[in-house]
Amino acid sequence: MDEFSLIRNIFQQPQLTEAGSVPDQGIGDDCSLISLPADQQLVQSIDTLVADVHFTANGDPYLIGYRALAVSVSDLAAMGAKPHSFSLALSLPENNPEWLQRFADGLAAMANAAGISLIGGDTTRGPLTISVHVQGIVPKGKALLRSGARPGDLIYVSGTPGEANAALPYILGEKAVTSDAEQHLVDRYWQPTPRIALGQWLLENGATSALDVSDGLSGDLSHILRASNCGAELFSEKLPVSDALAEVCGDEAIDKVLNGGDDYELCFIWPAGKPMTAQMSEQCPTPVTCIGHITKKKGLWLDGQSLEPGSYNHFSN
């Protein structure tokens, strides 16, 4: 069997091709074919991860595969979409079946967690680069956009952002992992949780805006402010700081929460006066925290001081 037939076989496992919706035509022709219910829109995103820019090339291929798909699925979650299917464009520097099998296993683990099927792809020789194109569905006109925030609305974030960024010294081998807290941060970097159920709950229950925090909370929130033509006031004592982050980063923890990227939590906007928490915790147990509110006055403010959005550029940009 030649190399590219072997690769095709590795990716044609049912754990990948039947993890979610089954296409009308999947891998094996010039193109895939899917149908779409008439009352739905197709939600799509493409992301590229480059070795030693977005992840360490010598990382565990299982985790590289898991994370590559998680990062893209997170964009679907941010729109409130139900995951449907994905395509993979993979450049590989060498023929290494063991590496590829573990990569595919990690990809399959996330595919099953997200309920999303592999329907097409392209494998080429080249520097290690992973492009993932994902698609999901939303009821027509209901997707969570960046442009819906209004003055007075509340600003929420899911989970505990900042942890992935705090893991970088350990990921890069600059520091050794010596505690459970440090290991927790490393796990959060490699295995982010796309907030799929939360995104769909928010869509169904009336959130006004959402996005996923890939580049840092302050910078990503600013995208909502620009698209919605408004400002935001945040309060440092409300920011969710995990025990692990506090233990490892001390006084720098708040900076990590505000400016650290790679967590793939959702930042979302909720209408003031609309009850949420009790109802939500039953139906969707993702932890969320209110960290401030939308203002008519432009700009981003923390405890009354102007805050410059941190521009997070991953680790080697």
Added chain:
Amino acid sequence: MDEFSLIRNIFQQPQLTEAGSVPDQGIGDDCSLISLPADQQLVQSIDTLVADVHFTANGDPYLIGYRALAVSVSDLAAMGAKPHSFSLALSLPENNPEWLQRFADGLAAMANAAGISLIGGDTTRGPLTISVHVQGIVPKGKALLRSGARPGDLIYVSGTPGEANAALPYILGEKAVTSDAEQHLVDRYWQPTPRIALGQWLLENGATSALDVSDGLSGDLSHILRASNCGAELFSEKLPVSDALAEVCGDEAIDKVLNGGDDYELCFIWPAGKPMTAQMSEQCPTPVTCIGHITKKKGLWLDGQSLEPGSYNHFSN
């Protein structure tokens, strides 16, 4: 303006974003949004081109952009699809606005020729790598697959394959272009013509199979034979050899036609006894040539001799 804002501006030109179907939501949110008519299927493909594997990194960026989109659109043509929209994942080794503007201009030229709109993308730092995800639409159940060929059907190819492969010594700088014929071959390499109108005509008028010739006619035809569980008999005197190819390659021209890749012509299967040419030449003036027929006996045969499909691996694989 920071680098990535500049890049966004270059790609948000209407020549790209409005070249074909306009999405419900294009560039600027976490995801794009499209709707699909209820009687259509969505046809999708992803392809990656790596610098110095699939094209020369020092080539004209206009031609690199033009060709990158043409190669992917060709997969839509092979299914008989009408192009709809595409996403671009681009890794760039350095910030070079002039390079990027010319790349985008080449991309826009093909986008307008094909009637396909840019709806999303991702730009990262990394080795020069271009992934293009394209999508088109077909009437439900009508797409041209590889599995429809039946014994007795006729085998056709469009245009004059072999020219792009014959251009490689000039593309790679191993030989200098000194004649119009050589320049013609180089032009065919950089600016292939996706056979969109032909693909749609074939879908509407009853072709039984089709694919695009990316890796070489004999190898790609073998994909149809495998999927359709049959064989094929070809005749060397019927193979279309262009004047330029004959002039430059002499006795090797037939080998180029059979095994050269990168032409992106369509190879398609047509029911025997069904009239085609007169009707077709009016509605779709793409030149096509009947080169043989499908046989019940497995295998690929040329003038009665068994033919080993050439495995074409681009120029540096």
